[in-house]
Amino acid sequence: MAGPDINWEGASGSKYGYWIYKIGTTFKDAPGNYIYAKETRPGYWSPVYIGQTSSLANRLADHEKEACATRNGATHIHAHTGSDSEQVRRAEERDLIDKWDPVCNK
Numbered sequence: 001m002a003g004p005d006i007n008w009e010g011a012s013g014s015k016y017g018y019w020i021y022k023i024g025t026t027f028k029d030a031p032g033n034y035i036y037a038k039e040t041r042p043g044y045w046s047p048v049y050i051g052q053t054s055s056l057a058n059r060l061a062d063h064e065k066e067a068c069a070t071r072n073g074a075t076h077i078h079a080h081t082g083s084d085s086e087q088v089r090r091a092e093e094r095d096l097i098d099k100w101d102p103v104c105n106k
Contacts, residue, residue, distance in 0.1 A: 006045060006078060008035065010095030018078035023070065025077065027056035033092050034060065034079040036069035036104065048074040049104035050096045052089035056081070068104040 004017030018035065021027075034056065036049040048069045053059035056079060063069075082089050097105050 004080065008047070008078070008096055009099065010092070011098035012095050014092075014095060016080070016092055016096065018080050021077050021079060023066070023075060023077055025060075027060050027079065028081075029055050029057040030081040031084055031086075031089060032056045032079055032081040033089055033096075034077055035096070035102075036065065036074040037076050037078050038073035039075065045076075045078070046073075047078075047096070047100045047102045048072045049102050050093055050100065052082070052086070052093040054086065065104050072103050 005020040006018050007015040008018060009015050016033070031054045033052045035047045037045045037047050040046050049065045051065070060077060082092070
């Protein structure tokens with residue numbers, strides 16, 4: 001099985017694997033982390049918003065930050081299913097936000 005499309009590094013140095021989808025993709029009902037991102041040049045991405053959820057399907061179907069993300073150039077969602085533990089998902093979210101400081105997380 002192929003690995004993730006991209007590895008995002010957090011402030012801690014930990015790396016998290018994500019798959020890349022166009023905004024508007026329908027996701028399965030599973031817990032996970034996600035990043036609204038824009039491609040700054042071929043193969044290079046910048047996060048616009050970083051989040052976590054107990055349900056990718058419910059959260060990404062009508063996200064209140066999507067307008068901010070698209071206004072700031074986001075065209076894709078990087079996502080992966082994750083732990084059932086909100087604490088684990090939030091730790092990853094915080095690690096990534098601390099490094100990347102996305103505009104829509106302010």
